[in-house]
Amino acid sequence: MKPATPLAAVLLDLDGTLLDTAPDLASVTNALRSAEGLEPLPYEFIRQYVSRGSRTVLRAAFPEADSERLAALQRRFLELYRKHLVVETRPFPGFPVVLDTLEAHRIPWGIVTNKPGWLTEPLLRELALYERAACVISGDTLPVCKPDPQPLLEAARRIGIAPARCLYLGDALIDAQAARGANMVGLGARYGYVGALEQTEQWPVTAWIDAPGELLAWVGLPTGVSAGADADA
Numbered sequence: 001m002k003p004a005t006p007l008a009a010v011l012l013d014l015d016g017t018l019l020d021t022a023p024d025l026a027s028v029t030n031a032l033r034s035a036e037g038l039e040p041l042p043y044e045f046i047r048q049y050v051s052r053g054s055r056t057v058l059r060a061a062f063p064e065a066d067s068e069r070l071a072a073l074q075r076r077f078l079e080l081y082r083k084h085l086v087v088e089t090r091p092f093p094g095f096p097v098v099l100d101t102l103e104a105h106r107i108p109w110g111i112v113t114n115k116p117g118w119l120t121e122p123l124l125r126e127l128a129l130y131e132r133a134a135c136v137i138s139g140d141t142l143p144v145c146k147p148d149p150q151p152l153l154e155a156a157r158r159i160g161i162a163p164a165r166c167l168y169l170g171d172a173l174i175d176a177q178a179a180r181g182a183n184m185v186g187l188g189a190r191y192g193y194v195g196a197l198e199q200t201e202q203w204p205v206t207a208w209i210d211a212p213g214e215l216l217a218w219v220g221l222p223t224g225v226s227a228g229a230d231a232d233a
Helices: 022-035 043-047 054-061 067-083 095-104 117-126 150-159 173-181 212-219 227-232
Strands: 009-012 109-112 166-170 185-189 207-209
Touching: 009 150, 009 212, 022 043, 022 054, 022 067, 043 054, 054 067, 067 117, 095 109, 095 212, 109 150, 150 166, 150 173, 166 173, 166 212, 173 185, 185 212, 207 212
Parallel strands: 009 109, 009 166, 166 185, 185 207
Antiparallel strands: none
8 A cells, every 4th residue: 555645765776676687697607607617507597596696696506515615606706797797787677767757856766785885886887877876875885784774774864865755665575674674665576586486475565566667656656657668768
């Protein structure tokens, strides 16, 4: 159920919510497997782990690796990924128009992600989004990260909007938990990287959306944003 008074700010997770980063992350994962003499994994297999971070992706891609080897693989993975941040990565269809619409109505939007800042900032800058965001909270901005609510509360503080008047959209359980802990309206991005085996009925989300444009209704704006609208953006 939507709030009686429209919300005043939109906060977004990054991977699997604002940006479709899975193609580049999958390519890097398979490049690492190739260097180890292993066959590539199907894209859809890798995609379901992306929102859980690089270590979880690598644990799935190298199930036999012990903790020491996994740490070494992660270092190599991150070095390679930093060089290939925006090969195929793009905003999800519909989001460019959503961001334009929010800005046109002076509704601030920001990023709260567990991705480290040394990857988050250059990624957003390459897509010309960093300067547009009202705030960017990365996984290492604070001593804690999601599911702790503090990064979301810090984002609300920076944009000057009470947490209860903020919407947080994400595609992982930790996103829903952080939003609940921060007393924000938590929406689930069903179009994101939610795995088929996830027990989403137990997630503490306020509601699910199937396309980015649907979040506009929560801030009192028309939802007539289609994926095709981005073609000329």
